[in-house]
Amino acid sequence: VLRVPDGRVVASTDLLVEGRHFRRDWSGPVDIGAKAAAQNMADIAAMGAVPTALLLGLATPGWLAADWVLDLVRGMLAECERAGATLAGGDVVSADAVMLAISALGDLAGRQPVTRQGARPGDLLAISGPVGWSAAGLALLASGAADRADLGADLAALVAAHRRPQPRYQAGPQAARCGATAMIDISDGLVADVGHVASASGVGFQIHAADLPGQAPLRAAAALLGDDWRDWALAGGEDHALAATFRAGQPQPDGWKVIGAAREGAGVLVDSQQGGRGGWDHFR
Amino acid sequence: VLRVPDGRVVASTDLLVEGRHFRRDWSGPVDIGAKAAAQNMADIAAMGAVPTALLLGLATPGWLAADWVLDLVRGMLAECERAGATLAGGDVVSADAVMLAISALGDLAGRQPVTRQGARPGDLLAISGPVGWSAAGLALLASGAADRADLGADLAALVAAHRRPQPRYQAGPQAARCGATAMIDISDGLVADVGHVASASGVGFQIHAADLPGQAPLRAAAALLGDDWRDWALAGGEDHALAATFRAGQPQPDGWKVIGAAREGAGVLVDSQQGGRGGWDHFR
Numbered sequence: 001v002l003r004v005p006d007g008r009v010v011a012s013t014d015l016l017v018e019g020r021h022f023r024r025d026w027s028g029p030v031d032i033g034a035k036a037a038a039q040n041m042a043d044i045a046a047m048g049a050v051p052t053a054l055l056l057g058l059a060t061p062g063w064l065a066a067d068w069v070l071d072l073v074r075g076m077l078a079e080c081e082r083a084g085a086t087l088a089g090g091d092v093v094s095a096d097a098v099m100l101a102i103s104a105l106g107d108l109a110g111r112q113p114v115t116r117q118g119a120r121p122g123d124l125l126a127i128s129g130p131v132g133w134s135a136a137g138l139a140l141l142a143s144g145a146a147d148r149a150d151l152g153a154d155l156a157a158l159v160a161a162h163r164r165p166q167p168r169y170q171a172g173p174q175a176a177r178c179g180a181t182a183m184i185d186i187s188d189g190l191v192a193d194v195g196h197v198a199s200a201s202g203v204g205f206q207i208h209a210a211d212l213p214g215q216a217p218l219r220a221a222a223a224l225l226g227d228d229w230r231d232w233a234l235a236g237g238e239d240h241a242l243a244a245t246f247r248a249g250q251p252q253p254d255g256w257k258v259i260g261a262a263r264e265g266a267g268v269l270v271d272s273q274q275g276g277r278g279g280w281d282h283f284r
Numbered sequence: 285v286l287r288v289p290d291g292r293v294v295a296s297t298d299l300l301v302e303g304r305h306f307r308r309d310w311s312g313p314v315d316i317g318a319k320a321a322a323q324n325m326a327d328i329a330a331m332g333a334v335p336t337a338l339l340l341g342l343a344t345p346g347w348l349a350a351d352w353v354l355d356l357v358r359g360m361l362a363e364c365e366r367a368g369a370t371l372a373g374g375d376v377v378s379a380d381a382v383m384l385a386i387s388a389l390g391d392l393a394g395r396q397p398v399t400r401q402g403a404r405p406g407d408l409l410a411i412s413g414p415v416g417w418s419a420a421g422l423a424l425l426a427s428g429a430a431d432r433a434d435l436g437a438d439l440a441a442l443v444a445a446h447r448r449p450q451p452r453y454q455a456g457p458q459a460a461r462c463g464a465t466a467m468i469d470i471s472d473g474l475v476a477d478v479g480h481v482a483s484a485s486g487v488g489f490q491i492h493a494a495d496l497p498g499q500a501p502l503r504a505a506a507a508l509l510g511d512d513w514r515d516w517a518l519a520g521g522e523d524h525a526l527a528a529t530f531r532a533g534q535p536q537p538d539g540w541k542v543i544g545a546a547r548e549g550a551g552v553l554v555d556s557q558q559g560g561r562g563g564w565d566h567f568r
Contacts, residue, residue, distance in 0.1 A: 011389060016377075055387055
């Protein structure tokens with residue numbers, strides 16, 4: 001039984017499957033738990049709500065070490081504490097593979113929920129933090145470069161962002177208070193998720209790649225691996241920054257960076273180039 | 285975003301794994317969906333709350349027919365309608381086995397939640413419907429007897445109860461209004477679940493098997509299969525009747541049947557015989 005002073009509750013649910021959403025050989029249980037919690041609480045923040053509670057359904061083979069599960073829960077609890085939420089309950093079943101089913105609840109504190117539908121042509125598009133860091137970190141892990149002793153702080157930050165994103169949950173309610181007209185959690189990739197706002201709102205978007213925040217580490221990783229940093233920034237998911245639209249002429253909230261604008265039409269243009277179906281072409 | 289007029293929300297979550305919690309060769313998708321919804325909403329009713337919404341996380345192999353999934357959702361929707369709840373959202377992922385992760389939300393409508401902890405010696409123990417029907421239905425299915433053309437209405441009712449239990453959700457809020465001191469959903473078996481109330485409340489229970497409702501079909505199935513009907517009634521789970529305690533001298537709510545009483549001590553006695561660890565001895 002959870003208090004929801006507002007009289008409305010925001011609810012969201014996600015399934016995470018081993019091998020698809022996480023790898024036990026690349027991430028420890030504390031990070032996997034923290035990341036799973038973060039992903040769900042970012043969904044709540046993207047409505048303009050404050051995450052209040054998580055429920056965890058854990059499917060696990062009998063051979064999985066109890067310590068692994070305890071560390072998973074420790075990671076979830078640590079991330080819940082960052083967000084001000086509690087781990088309120090759950091269920092455990094035996095299964096052939098590890099799977100997490102997380103439901104998150106949140107409170108709107110009297111505000112109207114911000115959806116994907118309210119963007120209008122002329123609205124400014126802003127994001128609450130870097131994008132592409134998690135994807136770049138994954139690329140560093142996949143290439144083996146992440147294991148290098150001389151990795152450096154910038155690249156280590158990318159690997160850390162992959163293992164354990166730290167969404168700014170308060171950016172969601174903050175944007176709602178500042179009149180955000182639409183908002184989404186960037187979980188699939190910037191172009192793909194802004195595309196969801198475009199479809200829901202019946203508008204198009206123009207993104208200026210040069211305005212994207214957090215480019216320096218991405219450029220360093222791209223130089224090392226011979227990749228294009230924009231692929232990560234435009235198509236990489238799982239950073240759980242928020243994207244929101246604001247009426248032009250209104251002041252942006254602190255910590256939000258304008259990266260483009262809504263326009264008449266449909267789809268997402270990046271520097272006048274059309275983003276591909278479901279995201280950014282280079283990534284497909 | 286769901287309305288919770290009460291300012292508190294009751295939340296519960298369950299995982300159901302194919303082969304463990306359901307079999308696609310014994311139950312169709314409509315029944316599996318309805319049963320999964322019922323199981324979760326019965327948990328909400330057992331707190332004295334009204335189920336308001338479900339979230340469904342579905343893990344499924346790519347080869348599963350889309351019609352199977354649509355029928356699963358149809359079954360959930362039908363059971364939600366019985367309870368007055370909505371299917372509010374969810375998530376779908378690809379996995380090697382079919383798994384359902386269901387979260388249920390409920391509203392207390394101003395009542396205090398009924399927990400497992402409030403039973404006192406002398407309280408009467410009552411249940412909201414038959415127990416053991418689902419287990420007897422499963423036994424009829426496992427033995428092949430369920431396929432007989434001359435099964436008869438009584439035994440067919442047991443098979444139907446296994447495939448698709450129909451909990452009386454309103455019995456939970458009804459018991460709460462009538463001053464229930466403790467309550468639980470009978471999902472693991474009568475003796476096991478009353479044992480959970482015993483532990484949580486610090487009391488013992490005495491159950492009179494002769495007072496159990498719905499014996500006639502159980503006795504008919506037991507005669508056919510050479511089993512003891514009490515094994516099903518005392519240890520069979522998944523009927524999702526509710527068990528609750530009431531102060532002696534108070535009138536029982538309609539549809540509830542007194543089957544015993546709380547006493548000083550611990551554990552659960554059935555006709556003066558000690559129930560085994562975790563349930564009823566014969567079942568182990």
